Amino acid sequence: RFYNLSMNALLENTIKELGFPSLEEFAKHQAIAILTQKILTYQKEIEKYISKYGMNYSEFSERHSEISHIDMLEKEDDQMDWEIALHSLHSLQKKVNSLKEDGDIPMNERDYRKRIEDYILNVR
DSSP states (O other), X not given: OGGGSOHHHHHHHHHHHTTOSSHHHHHHHHHHHHHHHHHHHXXXXXXXXXXXXXXXXXXXXXXXXXXXXXXXXXXXXHHHHHHHHHHHHHHHHHHHHHHHHSSOOSSOHXXXXXXXXXXXXXXX
C-alpha cells in the first residue's frame, strides 16, 4: 500500500497519523525539539562554568584578575567559551519563543514522543 503513494503523500499521511495537522506544524515542532536539546546543552555548559568558578558570568568578568587558582590561559579560554554559550543560549531561546508564538504548537513534547512510540509499535 505504501509503495503506491508518492513520497509527499506518504510523509503527509505519516505526519497526520502522528497527530499533526500539516507538514509545517510537524517541522515547527521538530525544530523546537532540536533547538530545545541544544538549549539544554548550553545550559549544562554554563552551569559547568558557574560551578567551576562559584559565580555567574558577570561576576567572573568583573573578578577575572582576582582568580588566582586557575591558569590565565584556562581562564581566558573559559571566558570565551562561557560567553559563546551564553550568547548561543539567548539566541536559541529567542528562536524557540518566536516559533512558539507563530501559531499553536499542536501538542507538548511528552505527547509527541508518546505518539511516535505508539506509531512505531503499530507499524511493526
